[in-house]
Amino acid sequence: xxxxxxxxxxxxxxxxxxxxxxxxxxxxxxxxxxxxxxxxxxxxxxxxxxxxxxxxxxxxxxxxxxxxxxxxxxxxxxxxxxxxxxxxxxxxxxxxxxxxxxxxxxxxxxxxxxxxxxxxxxxxxxxxxxxxxxxxxxxxxxxxxxxxxxxxxxxxxxxxxxxxxxxxxxxxxxxxxxxxxxxxxxxxxxxxxxxxxxxxxxxxxxxxxxxxxxxxxxxxxxxxxxxxxxxxxxxxxxxxxxxxxxxxxxxxxxxxxxxxxx
Numbered sequence: 001x002x003x004x005x006x007x008x009x010x011x012x013x014x015x016x017x018x019x020x021x022x023x024x025x026x027x028x029x030x031x032x033x034x035x036x037x038x039x040x041x042x043x044x045x046x047x048x049x050x051x052x053x054x055x056x057x058x059x060x061x062x063x064x065x066x067x068x069x070x071x072x073x074x075x076x077x078x079x080x081x082x083x084x085x086x087x088x089x090x091x092x093x094x095x096x097x098x099x100x101x102x103x104x105x106x107x108x109x110x111x112x113x114x115x116x117x118x119x120x121x122x123x124x125x126x127x128x129x130x131x132x133x134x135x136x137x138x139x140x141x142x143x144x145x146x147x148x149x150x151x152x153x154x155x156x157x158x159x160x161x162x163x164x165x166x167x168x169x170x171x172x173x174x175x176x177x178x179x180x181x182x183x184x185x186x187x188x189x190x191x192x193x194x195x196x197x198x199x200x201x202x203x204x205x206x207x208x209x210x211x212x213x214x215x216x217x218x219x220x221x222x223x224x225x226x227x228x229x230x231x232x233x234x235x236x237x238x239x240x241x242x243x244x245x246x247x248x249x250x251x252x253x254x255x256x257x258x259x260x261x262x
Contacts, residue, residue, distance in 0.1 A: 032044055053104075059207070064100035074089045075087070088151040156220070
């Protein structure tokens with residue numbers, strides 16, 4: 001298969017899967033709310049985008065992990081060629097590895113009790129209108145974005161545009177739509193169709209943002225021909241390993257050879 005086809009094919013396939021997951025979430029929630037089918041053989045929980053440890057969570061976590069692996073591959077290849085941005089690519093790979101782990105285990109939700117207590121004491125925020133981890137998350141995003149400015153400037157224009165567009169799409173769901181979801185849950189409740197629809201939009205934007213980022217990585221791999229650098233890096237490793245395991249050539253002492261000849 002041509003490398004030119006791979007990014008579009010992968011992106012279309014992942015977008016189709018994300019769309020199916022969103023539709024299954026809406027369908028099961030509709031049957032639960034209006035039809036009274038609370039369990040549906042367990043598929044309500046499996047396709048509920050607000051639940052953890054289900055099919056939807058596994059899909060999102062897998063995309064983050066795929067991004068992390070590809071970013072690490074780019075950084076590893078650039079490190080072998082003394083590339084100036086190798087550390088930035090590897091750092092980005094570590095961030096996406098954490099995001100993959102967080103998506104599967106919801107580590108960020110551990111901040112909610114501390115955030116609720118903090119904001120109730122200060123009185124600046126209403127913890128009922130949004131998740132209390134959002135200010136912490138927004139602060140981390142701002143710091144990472146500020147630190148990444150030099151890295152983004154050094155990227156090719158098309159890669160930079162794709163990365164920034166993907167970040168905007170993801171953050172519009174993770175931050176913007178999530179705040180709207182907090183208001184809907186507070187005023188209308190979290191068991192109705194309005195909240196279920198908001199969750200579908202929020203999670204759909206997040207999945208679309210990560211898929212768009214993965215597409216940007218794949219297009220960058222094709223544009224920069226990273227595969228050649230990866231092959232060279234692997235050859236270097238194989239050569240080093242061969243030198244390490246190959247026993248050194250043992251030469252006979254001159255005096256001993258002369259004695260044996262006598």
